[in-house]
Amino acid sequence: MSTPENIHTEFHRMLGRDAKEAQLKQRGHVFWFYGLSGSGKSTLANALERKLAEQGFITKILDGDNIRSGLNSDLGFSDADRQENIRRIAEVTRLFLDAGIVVFTSFITPKRELRAAAREIVGVDDITPVYVEASFETCAERDVKGLYAKAAAGGVKNFTGKDSSFEAPVAGDPDWTITTDNQTEEESLNQLLEKVLPLIKNS
Numbered sequence: 001m002s003t004p005e006n007i008h009t010e011f012h013r014m015l016g017r018d019a020k021e022a023q024l025k026q027r028g029h030v031f032w033f034y035g036l037s038g039s040g041k042s043t044l045a046n047a048l049e050r051k052l053a054e055q056g057f058i059t060k061i062l063d064g065d066n067i068r069s070g071l072n073s074d075l076g077f078s079d080a081d082r083q084e085n086i087r088r089i090a091e092v093t094r095l096f097l098d099a100g101i102v103v104f105t106s107f108i109t110p111k112r113e114l115r116a117a118a119r120e121i122v123g124v125d126d127i128t129p130v131y132v133e134a135s136f137e138t139c140a141e142r143d144v145k146g147l148y149a150k151a152a153a154g155g156v157k158n159f160t161g162k163d164s165s166f167e168a169p170v171a172g173d174p175d176w177t178i179t180t181d182n183q184t185e186e187e188s189l190n191q192l193l194e195k196v197l198p199l200i201k202n203s
């Protein structure tokens with residue numbers, strides 16, 4: 001992180017993340033859910049949050065439509081705006097992480113370079129990118145928000161998977177993949193829980 005001229009950051013005097021994590025009896029971590037609109041990011045983030053709350057974990061979900069209604073309401077869906085969207089979200093995510101919180105993000109994050117930027121800002125050891133995979137056809141069939149029908153009729157500019165590209169992870173990327181096309185929500189949730197818990201339990 002570069003510090004602008006005449007700015008003197010205060011991080012060193014603050015109670016550190018270790019102390020926060022000890023207080024919360026958990027380890028903070030960021031699970032960066034990404035994938036097409038309708039793939040299941042928000043559904044799984046919410047289901048996980050509720051399951052973990054039952055076990056006493058403190059979590060926070062950051063979700064695309066919510067953030068785009070507030071902090072990022074000045075941004076659209078051009079490549080440059082998506083880049084700025086992800087940059088700001090990653091910075092906010094890091095603040096929650098510093099407080100020892102388990103964060104689930106739910107953003108399309110369509111390009112590998114955007115995911116790399118998020119990892120860089122958050123810190124590679126503290127973030128797990130989770131590809132919520134579902135085909136364009138599956139998502140269009142679900143059409144949770146009516147956006148696929150609207151896009152097909154030409155009513156949505158830069159729609160991901162149609163006129164704005166989505167890059168799947170490639171071999172060697174550290175990302176988890178959860179494929180929701182033919183899996184129940186419960187199956188996906190259980191698969192995730194098994195992998196999430198070891199990363200956030202305070203050993």
Ligand SMILES: Nc1ncnc2c1ncn2[C@@H]1O[C@H](COP(=O)(O)OS(=O)(=O)O)[C@@H](OP(=O)(O)O)[C@H]1O
Pocket residue numbers: 035036037038041042064065068077081082083085086106107108109110145147156157158159160
């Ligand atoms: N053009 C276009 N393409 C894709 N999605 C669109 C678009 N316009 C609006 N929406 C709605 O915005 C949500 C995606 O915002 P994100 O911040 O996650 O996008 S990105 O990460 O910056 O690419 C997305 O939410 P999810 O369905 O939860 O993915 C949509 O509800």
Ligand SMILES: Nc1ncnc2c1ncn2[C@@H]1O[C@H](COP(=O)(O)OP(=O)(O)O)[C@@H](O)[C@H]1O
Pocket residue numbers: 035036037038039040041042043044106132142144179180181183184185186188
């Ligand atoms: N295995 C699964 N995991 C998550 N969602 C699923 C699954 N199978 C079907 N769905 C359905 O897919 C839709 C996903 O919508 P949503 O979670 O809003 O997607 P996103 O946040 O990626 O835009 C929901 O209607 C959900 O019920």
